[in-house]
Amino acid sequence: EIVLTQSPGTLSLSPGARATLSCRASQSITNNYLAWYQKKPGQAPRLLIFGASGRANGTPDRFSGSGSGTDFTLTISRLDPEDFAVYYCQQYGSSGTFGQGTKVEIK
């Protein structure tokens, strides 16, 4: 089973700042089948990025995904107040494991 490790655990930033979130896999992910989700309390997960770098329908262009193989990154170019949330990566190339999440909080 592929294990995903996200870092950092918590990111404390101000609105307008750039956020860089990392997701590292224990083995190479088939076809770069790596997604990023935003999760807020009381809401279902929201897909932001699929296939490592494809923006999902409705995802603002301040969100971008990159990486391949075992190392992936989600970048939020300028944090909007609504972006403070927990972010999860998920690989779906071999079953569907999630990382443990990165909380982006207001500094």
Next chain:
Amino acid sequence: QVQLVQSGAEVKPPGASVKVSCKASGYAFSYHGVSWVRQAPGQGLEWMGWISVGSGNTNYAQKFQGRVTISTDTSTSTAYLELRSLTSDDAAMYYCHRVTIFGVVSDFDYWGQGTLVTVSS
């Protein structure tokens, strides 16, 4: 429009089973898959498994093998998650999630609203 509507909250005693439903509408149910994801209080997201609706093929996370069954009823466009031998660790919000027929996440992404399962004697 695409909707996934889940059944209501459940309270079950330890050792019991729970069956959560997810009724799909607005798309060709048999030409997609459905995965199930849960989130325990204060914890992260956990993938449980998925079903390719047309073929009925399933794939479960190792952790839940032997204790979970994902099924569908194509006549009502409904997917089901059954979890047996419940413990307090199974108390969580359970979500259904539309995926492609190959289990792949696609750009038009839909989730159910979640079903809260409480395990208590």
